[in-house]
Amino acid sequence: MNTFPKRPSLLVIDNVMINSDVLTAMFRCDVSVCKGACCVEGERGAMISSDEVGAIEQVLDTVKKYLPEKNLSVLDSDGIYETYQGELYLNTVGGRECVFASFDARGVAQCNLERAYLNGETTFRKPVSCHLYPIRVQKKLGMEYLVYSQIPECEGGRRCGAAEGVPLYEFVAPALERRFGRPWLEKFLSHARSSRASRA
DSSP, X not given: OOEEEEETTEEEETTEEEEHHHHHOBOOOOHHHHOSGGGTOSSSOOEEOHHHHHHXXXXXXXXXXXXXXXXXXXXHHHOSEEEETTEEEEOBSTTSSBTTEEEOTTSOEEXXXXXXXXXXXXXXXXXXXXXXXXXXXXXXXXXXXXEEOOOGGGHHHHHHHHHHTOBHHHHTHHHHHHHHOHHHHHHHHHHHHHHHHHHO
16 A cells, blocks of 8 residues: 545545645744744643663763753653653653753753764754644554644744645654655655646
């Protein structure tokens, strides 16, 4: 099985289901508007895998120099992650921002895992669940299911994507490649781009 429509609102590519919103939405993050809300909002921190825990542990000493004292205190007392209903989530500071986030002079939350990566100090960028946002990976009919999460804080990203003509699937393509691999991404982009061209 490669690519076929499951029903009007769904696409399936190699056992990964994609909601049609992922194909039609326009989006590009605008942190000047949202202030990095995805690093702050939510009941828990980002979902992570056990492999990602290991990767973070390897870069932790490098990343710590960027973290505020309150974050370091949480890491010392509670560690990198918590477990909830069998899943792993990054810890947060006071139930708010991610333990690896800090705020710049403009009040924008920034990921210090990514900061160290972009500075060429590590090879781990950030959890895939963060990189994929605003796409979330759920489970449906025994398959992974990609859905577009539309929170109010991302309104600036929706406006920015529409103004600049950036499809959501292009914005998250690097993260999709990380999660599903290059062959899957090429199949997905081929379908998404041809679908967009047919709607034009």
